[in-house]
Amino acid sequence: MTTPFSYVRPRSVADVISSLEAEGATIHAGGTDLLGCLRDGVYAVDTVVSLGDVEGLAGVRELKDGGLAVGAMTTITDLAGHATVAGRYPGLAQAAAAVASPQLRHQGTVGGNLCQKPRCWYYRGDFPCLRKGGYKCFAVNGENQHHAILGGAQCFIVHPSDLAPALMALDAAAIIDGPAGTRRVAVADLHVAPAEDPTRETVLEPGEVITEVRIPAPPAGLYNSYRKIRTRRSWDFAIAGCALALTLDGDTVRQARVVLAAAAPVPWRSTAAEDVLRGNPLDDAHIRDAAETAMADAVPMTHNAYKVPLFKGMLIEELAKARPR
Numbered sequence: 001m002t003t004p005f006s007y008v009r010p011r012s013v014a015d016v017i018s019s020l021e022a023e024g025a026t027i028h029a030g031g032t033d034l035l036g037c038l039r040d041g042v043y044a045v046d047t048v049v050s051l052g053d054v055e056g057l058a059g060v061r062e063l064k065d066g067g068l069a070v071g072a073m074t075t076i077t078d079l080a081g082h083a084t085v086a087g088r089y090p091g092l093a094q095a096a097a098a099v100a101s102p103q104l105r106h107q108g109t110v111g112g113n114l115c116q117k118p119r120c121w122y123y124r125g126d127f128p129c130l131r132k133g134g135y136k137c138f139a140v141n142g143e144n145q146h147h148a149i150l151g152g153a154q155c156f157i158v159h160p161s162d163l164a165p166a167l168m169a170l171d172a173a174a175i176i177d178g179p180a181g182t183r184r185v186a187v188a189d190l191h192v193a194p195a196e197d198p199t200r201e202t203v204l205e206p207g208e209v210i211t212e213v214r215i216p217a218p219p220a221g222l223y224n225s226y227r228k229i230r231t232r233r234s235w236d237f238a239i240a241g242c243a244l245a246l247t248l249d250g251d252t253v254r255q256a257r258v259v260l261a262a263a264a265p266v267p268w269r270s271t272a273a274e275d276v277l278r279g280n281p282l283d284d285a286h287i288r289d290a291a292e293t294a295m296a297d298a299v300p301m302t303h304n305a306y307k308v309p310l311f312k313g314m315l316i317e318e319l320a321k322a323r324p325r
């Protein structure tokens with residue numbers, strides 16, 4: 001059951017930051033993740049600071065350099081359906097359209113999507129797991145079908161966000177406001193790996209709020225996509241996913257970003273696969289090599305070895321789709 005908390009609705013980012021000074025204060029955006037966590041007693045808060053009345057946090061705007069700024073309170077529905085987003089960064093629109101259900105996309109926001117808590121059933125359940133300050137990761141000798149095959153250490157969650165890998169592939173950055181001013185953090189550096197600290201999801205410091213996400217202008221020849229595989233075709237979290245941002249010159253890959261979803265505790269950039277692709281034709285041999293290389297360091301757990309061929313097959317299919325026709 002939810003423990004009692006106070007609720008405030010500041011009207012400016014400055015007031016959000018000062019409201020967050022209260023002990024046990026946390027941000028409420030769309031509430032689709034937060035309220036479930038509070039209801040299920042995953043953690044407790046004393047003050048809920050709503051972003052709902054803060055002006056200027058929702059919407060997509062053009063940047064002078066040809067990029068886009070997406071406000072943190074932009075709903076996933078608005079992101080998925082935004083014509084400029086879909087035209088310039090189709091993979092981002094695909095990732096947004098693949099999030100949850102229509103109801104959750106209407107309510108859920110971009111900022112909340114990046115900062116959501118993991119979906120591990122031990123973390124969400126009544127277990128004193130490491131991420132909740134407990135003593136061990138119960139997935140190690142437990143039900144680990146959906147857990148990490150890459151980057152696990154101490155804790156073996158997979159990062160639940162569909163938008164984070166898509167934004168990371170596009171080299172996007174989060175703009176963060178807080179008591180010490182404004183800072184810019186690449187989405188690639190936003191999430192904290194469990195080897196560093198299994199109790200933190202993001203590098204956000206107390207009192208900080210993401211106000212927007214900036215995406216650089218798309219380079220000429222950009223091929224951008226997002227693929228999500230889930231256990232059922234209706235709403236669900238990914239069991240495997242990949243975001244591609246390839247810059248193609250004919251069939252030669254000039255630049256490549258390959259980011260895996262649901263593979264690791266943080267969105268997982270496969271620089272090794274990128275190295276295979278960069279400077280080479282996007283032919284069968286390089287595609288297969290990239291897929292193999294992306295999984296070379298995989299360390300499956302007792303019940304999730306199926307993910308290795310799943311990721312390989314998905315990468316082969318997705319890279320083949322990127323070939324110029």
Ligand SMILES: Cc1cc2nc3c(=O)[nH]c(=O)nc-3n(C[C@H](O)[C@H](O)[C@H](O)COP(=O)(O)OP(=O)(O)OC[C@H]3O[C@@H](n4cnc5c(N)ncnc54)[C@H](O)[C@@H]3O)c2cc1C
Nearest residue numbers: 029030031032033034100108109111112113115161162210
């Ligand atoms: C049934 C179900 C299915 C789901 N399926 C998917 C899915 O398939 N893919 C997926 O990616 N997600 C999924 N989600 C997760 C998630 O709820 C949504 O993706 C949503 O985008 C979260 O946004 P929100 O605005 O509701 O966040 P909230 O619940 O309001 O906040 C989530 C967390 O982020 C923090 N936060 C929110 N905004 C900010 C900000 N601007 N700055 C700093 N911190 C902030 C909050 O304090 C909280 O800790 C699912 C959720 C549910 C309940």
